[in-house]
Amino acid sequence: MVHVDAVTKRFGNVLALRGVSLQLKRGRCLGIFGPNGAGKTTLLKILATLTRPSTGTVSIAGYDTIRQGDKIRPLLGVLSHQTFLYGHLTAIENLQFYGRMFGVKKLPERIAEILCTVSLESHARQLVRTYSRGMRQRLAIARVLLHSPALLLLDEPYTGLDQQAAACVQELLRQFHAADRTIILSTHDIQRGLELCDDVAIQCHGKIVYCSPALGIDSRSFEQLYVDYVR
């Protein structure tokens, strides 16, 4: 489903990605761990077609991200550090906007459904700027799931959330994963990442230095592995 082939990305004089390659089959969940500055966000941005790689190719569901970006985007749900939510609009209005942009059918029902899923029905008519960080993240996830994408790209979904909110997000992702959708996420949260993911990778200084299925790896040994690689 996702093929990344020898991708490099240069920002001015900074080489953010130095030859990243990976494959991911449909329906699997990949967790990318790595220190800040490793290039995780850049990699996710390239996958999201928000930016082009300097060299190398990326294909998602058979489409090339550079030339056929418009065919890929409807298949993607992207969660970034920023929530992409409009503060002066209500939750419903935000979802209405994104729903219309994606051409989601039966929009009002879908919105009600998704707000229920993320437990925000009671706050649906409040302006987003009054929301807490946890609520915003949940609404962002609602935004991301609204158009039922085939591939979720999440950049540090648990960061900045308290335990309860993070657990809620985890549950949502688990449900999504159970529905046989593909997920790629980057995170510092080793425990949650291992819980959810089928495959794990460690990224450091713009390269993927470790990649393997997560089966059978426990938290502690992975932490040790991580520390070793990152040094």
Place this chain on the structure above:
Amino acid sequence: MRAPRIYNVVYAAATYAIMIFALWGVFVYVPTEQVQGIVQRIFYFHVSSAFTMFLAFFVVFVASILYLWKRLAWWDHIAASAAEIGVVFCTLVLITGPIWARPIWGTWWSWDPTLTLTLVLWLIYVAYLMLRVGAYDERRARFAAVLGIIGFIDVPIIRWSVEKWRTIHPKPVVIQEGGTTGLPSSMLFTFLICLAAFVFLFSYLIRERVSLAQSQHELERLRHDLDISLLR
């Protein structure tokens, strides 16, 4: 892309020689013009600067298009260099213009169409340079390329509008605006030499500047890769 040293020296020498020749032409060879006197000699530099300025901005235009198409940093270096040099020649036009105008028309500035166009272009391309401040950045280069394209396409439109505008404003004493029609052959000859000298100068400057930009770019890259490899 770097030519052998000897080629650069020869090129520099040729530019130098042709400049000297032009200076001789303007200050020694050509006879003093009847009506305007000695001041008229500025005309050769003024118009040559203007021509070179337009040439430079045209290069920016073409290089910008090619950059957006090919996404090669080299085209961006050319566009940036041409813009810098273009602004220099533009400034020269804006300085020689008033120097010429004052003794002839009694006023430092007349809003004649070409001079006004030059003023607006100066603003546009100074904005271009301001947009580019800092190290080479792919995104900034794209923005600059867009401006390079828009700016040049605007030139005829600005010219048209300024001409219309000027017919409303009082004209200074009408003078032949440096057109080559009606120039005696010695003046025409001198003018062409001067023009050729300026174009040579432009091409020399742009080669040097592009080479400098490329070296800078590579230096930054190497420095960064070195930092990275030292980290491991």
Place this chain on the structure above:
Amino acid sequence: MFMRQVAAIFMKDLKSEWRTREIFTSMLVFAVLVVVVFNFAIGADSELIRQVAPGVLWVALLFATVLGLQRAAQMEHEDDCLSGVLLTMGDRSALFIAKTAGNMLYLLLITLCTLPLFSIWFRINILSHIAPLSVVLLLGMLGFSIIGTLFSIITLNTRTREIMLPLLFLPISVPLTIASVYATANLIVGKGLSDITDYLTLMGVFDIVFLVIALLVFDTIVEE
């Protein structure tokens, strides 16, 4: 699909602006301020005032536009909403069209509000010339919106955006400024549309040329 996206973005911007009305009020107040200050600066000579009136009107509108453009673009800068929107789009020019239409709408609204004041203070009878004047106003505003929106997106992430936007926008729009002012001046003294065809042509050419260019380069601008 395309038109639906244009409409969605346009309505979203309007809804958001309606909640705060920040853009509209700051543009309007600024335009009125400019007109007032010019009045004081020029003096009481009514003949002189009538002569410079069209210029003052358009200067006020232009400066208010610069202010409005910055704030309108700022809406997409918070929480990186621009990326969010781009992710939903195949053909990105829908975003450009929606934003340009939005900016033009704000400009239209403040013109409607400023014209009566202008009419009173400068003692110029706008109403009798309102039909041909609207043509000039629309053509001018369209051009300013097109160029303005393009540059407001370009300068969105620039550190020195407050000076870069006017510095880019104003020189490039010089032809449009000239044409708008002198077309308006001609209309106010009673000439008809047929007398200002050359200005109208200039404005029309400007609008079309830069609309085409904007649509062609917009994709490269919004790409990160």
